Amino acid sequence: MRLLDGFSVRLDGVPVEDAAWHRRKSAELVQLLALTPGARLHRERVVDALWPDLPLDQALPRLHKAAHFARRALSPAEGILELRQDVVALAGGHTLRVDAVEFEAAARRALDQVPPDPRGCAHLVGDPPPVLLPDALEDWIDAHREHHKALVAELLAAAGQWEALLRLDPVNEAAHLGLLRSALRRGDRTAGLRAFDAMERVLDEELQVAPGPGALALRDALVALDTSGPPDLPRAGNALLERSGELESLHACVSAAQAGRGSLVLVSGDAGVGKSALARAFIDGLAGDVTVHVGSCDDLVAPRSLGPFQDMAAEPAARDSDVRGILEAGTMPEVLPALLAFLGRGPTVAVVEDLHWADDATLDAMRYLARRLATLPVVLVTTFRSSGLADDHPLTGLLGSLLGENVVRLPLESLSVTAVRDLGGFDDDEAAEVHRITGGNPFFVTEVVAAGDDAVPTTVRDAVLGRIAVLPPEVRELLRKLSVVPGGAERWLAEALATDSEPLVTAEASGVLLGDADGLSFRHELARRAVESSLTGTELRAAHREVLDVLLEVPGASRARLVHHAALGGRFRELVEIGPEAAAEAARQGAHRQCAEILRLVLESPHTLSDHETARLWWERSYSSYVVNRFDAAFTSAETAVALADRVEDRHVLMDALPVLARAAMFARGPEAARAAAQRAVDVSRREKDPAHLAAALTELARTHSNLPSVSVVAQPSSASEEAAIEALEIALDLDRPELVARSLCYRGEARMSRGDLSGFEDLERAVELAVSDPRLETRVRCLVNAAGSAFRAGHLADVERLVATGLPLAEECEFYAGQYRLRLTRAAARASSGAWDAAVDELEDLLRSPGDPGIMAPLARSILARLLARRGQPQAGAVLAEARADERRTQSAFVTGVLEVAATELGWLDGSLAEATPAASDALRRVTAEGYAVVAAELTAYLRRADVPVDAPPDPPGPWAPTLAGRTAEAVAAWGRLGERYERAVVQAGSADPAQRDEGLKTLVDLGAVATIPAVD
DSSP: OBOBTSOBOEETTEEOOGGGGOSHHHHHHHHHHHTSGGGEEEHHHHHHHHOTTSOHHHHHHHHHHHHHHHHHHHTTOSSSEEEETTEEEESTTSOOOOHHHHHHHHHHHHHHSSSOOHHHHHHHHOSSOOOBSTTOOOTHHHHHHHHHHHHHHHHHHHHTOHHHHHHHOTTOHHHHHHHHHHHHHHTOHHHHHHHHHHHHHHHHHHHSOOOOHHHHHHHHHHHTSOOSSOOOOOOSTTTTTTOHHHHHHHHHHHHHHHTTOOEEEEEEESTTSSHHHHHHHHHHTSOTTSEEEEEEOOOOSSOOTTHHHHHHHTSGGGTTOSHHHHHHHOOHHHHHHHHHHHHTTSSEEEEEEOGGGOOHHHHHHHHHHHTTOTTSSEEEEEEEEOTTOOTTOHHHHHHHHOOSTTEEEEEOOOOOHHHHHHHHTOOHHHHHHHHHHHTTOHHHHHHHHHHOOSSOOSSHHHHHHHHHTTSOHHHHHHHHHHTTSSSOEEHHHHHHHSSSHHHHHHHHHTTSEEEOSSEEEESSHHHHHHHHHTSOHHHHHHHHHHHHHHHHTSTTOOHHHHHHHHHHTTOHHHHHHHHHHHHHHHHHTTOHHHHHHHHHHHHHSSSOOOHHHHHHHHHHHHHHHHHTTBHHHHHHHHHHHHHHHHHHTOHHHHHHHHHHHHHHHHHHTOHHHHHHHHHHHHHHHHHHTOHHHHHHHHHHHHHHTSSTTOOSSSOOOOHHHHHHHHHHHHHHHHHTOHHHHHHHHHHHHHHHHHTTOTTHHHHHHHHHHHGGGSSOHHHHHHHHHHHHHHHHHTTOHHHHHHHHHHHHHHHHHTTOHHHHHHHHHHHHHHHHHHTOHHHHHHHHHHHHHSSSBOTTHHHHHHHHHHHHHHHTTOTTHHHHHHHHHTOTTTTTSHHHHHHHHHHHHHHHHHHTOOSSOOHHHHHHHHHHHHHTOHHHHHHHHHHHHHTTOOOOOOSSOOTTHHHHHHTOHHHHHHHHHHHTOHHHHHHHHHTOSSHHHHHHHHHHHHHHTOTTHHHHHO
16 A cells, blocks of 8 residues: 555555545545554444544444445455454454555664664655655544654754755754754754754744853854865875764864864774874864873783873873873762863874774763863764674763764765775776775775785785785794884884894885884784684794793783783683783773673683682673673673582672672573572571671562562562561661662661551652762662652652653663663553554564663563553564573563463453463462462462452452452542553543443553454453
8 A cells, every 4th residue: 555655555566546535534544554564453443533523423334334445445355354353453364554554663763863863764765755644634643643743844854854854844943953053064054054054044934042151052063164175185195084973073173173062073984094193184274272081992912091081191291280190090970070170171183993892981081071062162972883793882882972063973984996096006907906805995995006916815814915925034024023002012022023124114014014103003903803714723822921021021011912912822821810900990980881891801710819809700791791881791600609608608709699689680591590699698697697788688589579670560569578678778877888778768768668667668769969070870760760660659750750760870870781771661651551662562672672781671571562552452462471481591480470460361362262361471470479479479379360260269369459359340440540550540431331431441452552452251
């Protein structure tokens, strides 16, 4: 079916004649259903859309007539439009393809890429953009058309087609700002100021508002542009062919920074495309009053913590700053403001090279700086490889979060055939052949030119190795040693590796190495890797050992570099000596991935450690793994630490490791395993008379008994959680430990809220305030997670949105992905309860696409999604639930199994397939009842009964489930209403003997789009 730019239908490829739609309402009926998820609607919603002014008894005959003529138009296909059980369905049993629906799906895929591909978005949106049913004038189409228009606007914005976006929406401020930024990057003051005048005029005429501060800042930067001519663009031979536009954009950012408007510039592209060459040329062309700092990320097994910023702090320009000392000894809360102050001292350009190799702390710093650059005279430029980034690569998440008008993206393309011809002096045929083999990659092309052979080498590796093959043996030997040093070598290191100065001179003169007074490097990382890949295993290990021996003699050598060469050189004694210190440094600066990786190398090395030390390192690895969402690794590491500590009777490690085991077990295996570990942590700490450890263990015990894993709007009171939190709070107050007080208040407040004591919310708000004293942002996020969950289960849905909005940036900043996922899952559940099902489904689908291992939270998210889809009659609900039930590691938990069986039972009730309790449902009901999961037991019982399966009521069902199961309809309706749970309230009403209640319940189900539920409650 075509709904874009007109209306037409094809059946098995054969067009339906336009004359077949001479009855306008028959066409509208088909169009309405085609635009509805699942292509089915309750008849009352159809009537409200197509005959809004008619009462139901007058509209229904018209509906049947429209359906009749629609079937005639779609003949000879049978069963293609049906009215059954008050539901109108299109294409039942047939495959339905709708161009508008496919356009939306393709648009969402394009826009969900991080970052969206501008060319792909431009190709998809077309010129001019498609219009949904342009000839339709009826009111029902307006909402669909606005939705489509908003999607087109998103595509145009992602494609940077600002003029087309303004034709679609003349008051779109993002489009006006895009035009201003484009003019600023081109250095075109006239066009920019003309665009500002147009923006000012249309905003005044249409909205009676003035341009905002962002637009005013861009106008000021445009006014400040030097119009005497374009900047003198630097050239490094022909290496900057086809890069003038990017250089102009970079210099425009400097002009804006000098006017007080900072920016982040993301230079991306494949390896060898010229990212570093562009950065060097940009720096060479800067005026003398601009301070320049340059740092690089390294391709080490565990990169240096804050490596590029350590490079900047070691530069002569940083000598009058204390930033170097803070980087070496400070924690992240101290480091980040110091970096911001260091870079913001005056007009500054800071370049961070090779961000794809960055450690976690560097990514945290980039995120922190990016959010604060807009009002500083700073241009922060970073280069990274855009290809090959996996969905779970930490940089992918960072790139997705870098939004705003001060973020400039400069994707670099390969060279054209013309540029290849000019670069190499080829004739047209030669240029075409070189371009075919090299793909226009500038580095590969220059290596082909330098090789000078008649035959074009087919790979970069062949080109590089062919170039060095003609050099003397001692030079080749030096290059092989230097090839194991990522990024580049200090001159003293290169001199120590050379037999004398002659090989260095020859290597530099040949152009294979580039050097200055401080160090040397291969012309490109691709060249270094080509040489490194030519080494045998024995040669590779020997080279790493020789580099390590030199570095060990240098005071203050980077521990990360020492670990890299010790690990790859097989020097395990040095690895075990240096590794734990390097891991501790990484953890202190928030680089938990690097900490976990270093400790993996240490713990897997054949060099033996004492059991005491091994146990402590396993504990440290478990904590770092937990923070970055690697729950299985955290769980197994903590289990190993506990087992070793038990064996050697190391009570200190045991008291540290058991709470982390409880924390990881909650998401890796479920609340039962977490509860056992937390209880043992309490017992050990109490026996050892260690109050600090006891308070920490008690907060973990309170957590395992709390509603943290729940996705239900109904709270389950827990005296065990409250008692543990109260005892922890008393100890924390005696110890004067604000961070422990915050965690204790967090769980005491949650426990109070769960039994209906709203003063618990004061505890939660106080916990959030106190958590600021903990340098680990994770503590604040955990408090916000519990506050949001408690607000949800109290029916305070506006508070949920506020608390989640507060917590998500903090979780992202400290890479606490478990907290981030849990916050978004709570928001999705709250939106589902409030009836905002579209927003809930979008959130859940986005969560389930996100990288990483969310543990039991993934099947819990799938359970909500499957139920929402099933209520709307969407067939994929079963597949979503099946995927959740397939994860055997997660479904060992009685709690998780119970939640999934509730979902399966609701699906069986909705499609009529559940005639009796399945063995899985019966077993789940027995297990959740035995474990005390009263909310899950009550909900499972309710849905089994709705499917006419006789089940005894569980003991003490909590919240609204008690009157629901007891058949006290009025009380249940009121209780669900207080929680803001629209669906359960409507289901209870629809089953009422009171006609008014029943009608209201059915109307709510219609409003929710619960087309599968309506026949089920009849």
